[in-house]
Amino acid sequence: MKKKRTTIKDIANVLNISPAAVSKALHDDSRISLKTKAAVKRVAKELNYQPNHLASALRKGKSNLVGVIVPRTNSNFFSSVIQNMEEVLNKKGYNIIITQSNESFKKECDSIDTLLYTQVDGIIASMANETVDLSHFEKIKSKGIPLVLFDRGENDLNVDYIGIDDYDSSHMIVEHLITQGCKRIAHIGGFSRTRIYNNRIRGYIDAIKKHDLPQEDYLLIESSLTIEDGRLKMQQLLDLKLRPDAIYVASDNAALGALQILNENNLKVPEDICLVGFGNEPFTSFVSPSITTVNQHSQKIGKLTAETLIKRINTEQWKPSLNKNILKSELIIRQSSNKDLPVKSS
Amino acid sequence: MKKKRTTIKDIANVLNISPAAVSKALHDDSRISLKTKAAVKRVAKELNYQPNHLASALRKGKSNLVGVIVPRTNSNFFSSVIQNMEEVLNKKGYNIIITQSNESFKKECDSIDTLLYTQVDGIIASMANETVDLSHFEKIKSKGIPLVLFDRGENDLNVDYIGIDDYDSSHMIVEHLITQGCKRIAHIGGFSRTRIYNNRIRGYIDAIKKHDLPQEDYLLIESSLTIEDGRLKMQQLLDLKLRPDAIYVASDNAALGALQILNENNLKVPEDICLVGFGNEPFTSFVSPSITTVNQHSQKIGKLTAETLIKRINTEQWKPSLNKNILKSELIIRQSSNKDLPVKSS
DNA sequence: TACTTTTGCTTAAACGTTTAAGCAAATATA
DNA sequence: TATATTTGCTTAAACGTTTAAGCAAAAGTA
Numbered sequence A, B: 001m002k003k004k005r006t007t008i009k010d011i012a013n014v015l016n017i018s019p020a021a022v023s024k025a026l027h028d029d030s031r032i033s034l035k036t037k038a039a040v041k042r043v044a045k046e047l048n049y050q051p052n053h054l055a056s057a058l059r060k061g062k063s064n065l066v067g068v069i070v071p072r073t074n075s076n077f078f079s080s081v082i083q084n085m086e087e088v089l090n091k092k093g094y095n096i097i098i099t100q101s102n103e104s105f106k107k108e109c110d111s112i113d114t115l116l117y118t119q120v121d122g123i124i125a126s127m128a129n130e131t132v133d134l135s136h137f138e139k140i141k142s143k144g145i146p147l148v149l150f151d152r153g154e155n156d157l158n159v160d161y162i163g164i165d166d167y168d169s170s171h172m173i174v175e176h177l178i179t180q181g182c183k184r185i186a187h188i189g190g191f192s193r194t195r196i197y198n199n200r201i202r203g204y205i206d207a208i209k210k211h212d213l214p215q216e217d218y219l220l221i222e223s224s225l226t227i228e229d230g231r232l233k234m235q236q237l238l239d240l241k242l243r244p245d246a247i248y249v250a251s252d253n254a255a256l257g258a259l260q261i262l263n264e265n266n267l268k269v270p271e272d273i274c275l276v277g278f279g280n281e282p283f284t285s286f287v288s289p290s291i292t293t294v295n296q297h298s299q300k301i302g303k304l305t306a307e308t309l310i311k312r313i314n315t316e317q318w319k320p321s322l323n324k325n326i327l328k329s330e331l332i333i334r335q336s337s338n339k340d341l342p343v344k345s346s
Numbered sequence C: 001t002a003c004t005t006t007t008g009c010t011t012a013a014a015c016g017t018t019t020a021a022g023c024a025a026a027t028a029t030a
Numbered sequence D: 001t002a003t004a005t006t007t008g009c010t011t012a013a014a015c016g017t018t019t020a021a022g023c024a025a026a027a028g029t030a
Helices: A008-015 A019-026 A034-046 A053-060 A076-091 A105-117 A135-142 A166-179 A195-210 A227-238 A252-264 A298-314 B008-015 B019-026 B034-046 B053-060 B076-091 B105-117 B135-142 B166-179 B195-210 B227-238 B252-264 B298-314
Strands: A065-070 A095-100 A122-125 A147-150 A160-164 A185-189 A220-222 A246-249 A274-276 A293-295 A324-327 A330-332 B065-070 B095-100 B122-125 B147-150 B160-164 B185-189 B220-222 B246-249 B274-276 B293-295 B324-327 B330-332
Touching: A008 A019, A008 A034, A019 A034, A053 B053, A065 A076, A065 A105, A076 A095, A076 A298, A076 B095, A095 A105, A095 B076, A105 A122, A105 A135, A122 A298, A135 A147, A147 A298, A160 A166, A160 A298, A166 A185, A166 A195, A166 A246, A166 A274, A166 A293, A166 A330, A185 A195, A185 A227, A195 A220, A220 A227, A227 A246, A227 A252, A246 A252, A252 A274, A298 A324, B008 B019, B008 B034, B019 B034, B065 B076, B065 B105, B076 B095, B076 B298, B095 B105, B105 B122, B105 B135, B122 B298, B135 B147, B147 B298, B160 B166, B160 B298, B166 B185, B166 B195, B166 B246, B166 B274, B166 B293, B166 B330, B185 B195, B185 B227, B195 B220, B220 B227, B227 B246, B227 B252, B246 B252, B252 B274, B298 B324
Parallel strands: A065 A095, A065 A122, A095 B095, A122 A147, A147 A160, A160 A324, A185 A220, A185 A246, A246 A274, B065 B095, B065 B122, B122 B147, B147 B160, B160 B324, B185 B220, B185 B246, B246 B274
Antiparallel strands: A293 A330, B293 B330
């Protein structure tokens, strides 16, 4: 009852030629006559031949699979990055295996193990929040499997990286807020052990100092950056004796939480307090007031990451200087921090 | 320079036994002595042996890979379903390959082709909005590859299905709104060609009729259910001479868009108009007012779907009656439709 | 003691490709 | 015409496993 797949051998039998000739014909080898090629392709179609990927991968020592590890897929940023990577990789004959670490160190380790076991030709990763120990990534390198990081990277790991300039982004944000007349700017940031959040924090502090604004410890809060935690940390800032007049939140989700608390406390945004998020998630433009945020160029990051990996895979011993690709981000100014523009009324 | 992987043969050479013995030892074959097994495992660890998945997959005719096709991963529902499927499947030794159709028919076809090419042992799918023609799914069946659908399924395709009772959910929602005193209930639904949205629409209509409420064509609108379209369709409803006093939206995203429009028009929710979404996305509980919605039991769906697929894979000719698993959904009543509970003030 | 059974391994083939090497026929070159 | 080159295939080995079949030695049974 079990359907037997048609193999290269079946085609060979029909045409009375060798399986080798069939294989070459299917790969348009120059030493096979046009006539034979045509015949092979015709029969292949007739028999509904589908190449056995496992066999060719085994023989060639290449699986044409690329593993992708992300903290989670349910953010627009990651899902857009993945989509664009997939596009580039598919065009080059690669398929991708997506795994989610859910910000868990253990899950990230497991993911790497299963990807290595599945014999992927390369791995693309964005690190989990929890990750501090890097030995599992070293394992990838030690096996000679190309590794490229994006967004959540790590300097100690000597691998290609694609991301935006987080330090500079913080400067842009702080300076924009100053332009709006803000004087006490708070930052709800990510955990400083994660490089990108560390860079945003440093950028925030340096920009504050540069413009001689008050740089108080209680204005800088580390957070897990979920909606819930955005609410909690915002409340914490509102409980201060001296409230800030602007909040820069390192993620849109947490900014949404913060905005809810501001609304619930009947504080006017941006009149009473300015708010800026990070990531340009679609909802930021639909919320009211719409949230000023930073565009991380997910499309470009996805494409560049994929292209970098392909280069690494194809040029075995390509050891030129590492590819640290830092893109310039873009500040998208919306109602939540724009005092010149009145909030749309109706 | 290229690192040679250690193979079963290398282990065999070290111990002066045959590769076959090594293979059996690693699989705890009863015909191998405990002493040999121990030695093999010790050497395997010493040489850092990693089994070559491609070789064993080829030999066994099983890849231990499962393909998953979803419309998109950036919703909490799908990402949670995937996470739970992964958990179950990993435990059974399967890895998953996730692909996104982005609601596109063509992309869905391509995904199926690449999954078949990758020699997956089974496919789990939730159909794209665009999909009407089912021949690509028939192709999976004709190859004898187990297929299980969840959420977005199709009756014409005779395969296992796991989802919630959409028809019943609509009833629950309508009856809840009636309890709240609503008399003109509108529905912003999905496209009726998609089964789940069709069921929700039918459920809505039947519930309306059952309770002798006005069932007008202009109160029922089909939508792509994005945030943007939720805004547009909500505006369309507000432009009616006779405005509805309750809106049941078939997705939380579109409900968010609708809520924004209501807020922007200074309409009080739930006092002026009640609002209900669908899906229990996390933001629904943080928005203000929080949105009443339906919990789709993503965890249970993920687990059940994975378990069903595993059963199908393991019992080749398991042809018992199809597994149509319709779960009862749960209505989560929040501020947006609860007139008894005052909106939280501070 | 003579046999059957069990234990613990080995041999060899197989999975479906790809590819290096080889060889005869056709074609080009001198 | 004799030799070199190109064309168009074939043969056979290889990729790293798994597994059916087999076989000698050890252990069990009568």
